[in-house]
Amino acid sequence: MAGEPKTMLPPDEAAAPDKGAKLWRVGTLVYTTGGLVVLFIWLLGGDFAWAIKDRSASQMVLLMLKKFEASDFLAGLLVGSLPPAIAIILGPIISYKSDRHRGRWGRRIPFLLIPTPIAVISMAGLAFSPMIGTHLHEILGARSPGANTLVLLSFAVFWMLFDFASITANSIFGALINDVVPVAVLGRFFGAFRALSLIAAIIFNYWLLGKVEAYHVWIFLGIGILFGIGFTLMCVNVKEGEYPPVPEVPEGGATGFLAASLEFLRDCFGKPYYLLAFVTIAVPAIAFLPANLFNIFFAKSLNIPMDDLGKWSAVMYFVSFVMSYPLGVLADRIHPLKLALATLVIYGLVSLWGGFFITNQTTFFVAYLACGILGGVWGTTTASLAQRLFPRDKFAQFLSAAGIVTCVSQILIGPALGVFLDLSGHVYRHTYLVGFGLTVLCLLCALRLFSMFQALGGPANYQPPR
Known part of the structure; x- marks a missing residue:
């Protein structure tokens, strides 16, 4: 089985050589090189199923919203703001519970397995x-607010359910990787992770995006079934x-939801x-959002034509795919924070030109391809940044705290940008200028974070603050 430890010895003994074979260790898990390959196969298989769902769902919903005459504000609200609003509520609860859960299936797998059928x-x-x-x-007749309105309402209900399932699993997926993948190969793993995600994007955009409006039923169903099978496996x-036992509450100490909330806030937002x-991780997500969302x-x-957009998107993803594993190796050799700084400078210049x-x-395709590829470079090189900055024992809750900051930003920018575009006569070129401004903000935050990171030991001797 992938991820099953070769031995369960204490850390110092587990690191001992086994007849000259190279061993890879994370926590109590110890892998031979072959065992690590098997682990990668199962994790990457699950990620491909996740990616084909993740890469397609929002684009298909946006196309269907446009087809049924949704406003830019409604599109920004449903696709840009609703997911982060749900994540703000669910993310901290799920991550806090997961960090402290101990069971036969582990502390992560139950929180990934249960939402899967809901997503399907x-x-x-x-x-x-x-x-x-x-x-x-037809049933409501004269009392109906209109066929398009009811279609959009149905989309909104099922999109909310979809977000609930996706966000629950997304809060934990990165934590599972942190628990079972050795730190020494995190960059390579995320490079391969990114490569499969891009393959999923190429498949969807090249062959399916142009057919969504005509064959949306079969495409939605097919992707849902593929995700359900792959993620379950x-x-x-x-x-x-x-895992070590959950620390006991001191005698006389507070318990319950309030105590858990205070502990979460103190741990994550007290330094x-x-x-x-959190801001450095969050702001790029919203800096790339204005252009991507619209x-x-x-x-x-x-x-x-949507078929042309799909094929050019496939080209963009193919370029990113070719770069993904080398960038992952580079992230292992050069810290992701250093690579992030260079990427942000270039992305800011390109988005300014596009605006x-x-x-x-x-000119649309020049800016679209350049920004998309640079966004991919950011995503690949910084994929392991959280794992390298946050404490391992409470990783999921720190990751969800970063998610809260990202979500609050997305909640604000999605509808606001939609209203702005509705009022400005839908001049979508302005989305690139918004992205430029946000990129400058992110670059300033990243520079300050890098300075503090160096003071804490830098790439060689870093110790997260406690």
């Missing part, structure tokens, strides 16, 4: 939302190690260093 059911609901809305319109075959780390609408405003010079299909 919600994908089916999204597939049939046009039929559901139309049927409700990963959960069943990846085994966690043993300026972690606050700066690129489909931008393309439509320039009369670009002024995108006027036709050619």
Whole structure:
């Protein structure tokens, strides 16, 4: 089984050589090179299933929202703000519970396995939302607010259910990787992780994006079933190690939800260093959001066929795919924070150019490809940044705290940008200028974080603050 320890010895004994074989260790898990390869296969298989769902769902929903005459504000609200709003509520609760859960299946797998069927059911609901809305319109007759309104309402309900399942699992997936993948190969792992994610993006954009409006039912259902099977197989075959017992509450100490909330806030938001780390991780996510969220609408405003957009997207993802594993190796050799600084400088310049010079299909694709590839470089090189900055024993809750900062930012920017575009006559070129401003903010935060990181030991001797 992948992830099953070769031995369960204490750390110093587990690191001892076994007849000259190289061993890889994380916690109580010890792998031979072959065992590590098997672990990677199962984790990457689960990630591919996750990626094909993640890469396709929001784009398909945006296309269907546009087809049924949703406003930019509604699109920004549902796709840009609703997921982070749910994440703010669910993320800390799920991560706190997971860090302290001890069971036969480990502390991560149950929180990944349970939401999987919910995600599959919600994908089916999204597939049939046009039929559901139309049927409700016929039933309500004169009392109906309109067929399109009911279709959009159905999309909103199932999208909310989909977000609930996805966010629950997403809060824990990174923590599982942190628990079972050795630190020495995290960059390579995330490089391979990124490569499979990009393959999923290429498949969807090159062959399926242009067909979504005509065949949305079959595409939603097929992707939902693929995700359900692939993610379940990963959960069943990846085994966690043993964890130290959960610290007992001191006699007379507070217990319950309030005590847990106070502990979470004290641990995660009580030190300026972690606050700066959260902002550095969060701001790029929203800096890349303005252009990414409305690129489909931008393309439509320039009369670009969706099939062309899909194929150019596939080219972009293929370039990122070729770069992904080398970038992962580079992240292991050069700390992700250093690579992040260089990427942000280049991305800021490209987005500034796009904000002024995108006027036709050619300039659109130049900016779209350049920003997309640079966003991929950021995603690959910084994929292991949280694992390298946050304490391992409470990693999930620190990751969810970073998610809260990201989510609050996304909640604010999605609808605000949608309203701005509605009022400005849908000049989507402005989204690149917004991205430039956010990139400058992120660069300033990253520079300060790097200075503090160096003071804490730097890449060679770093110890997270306690």
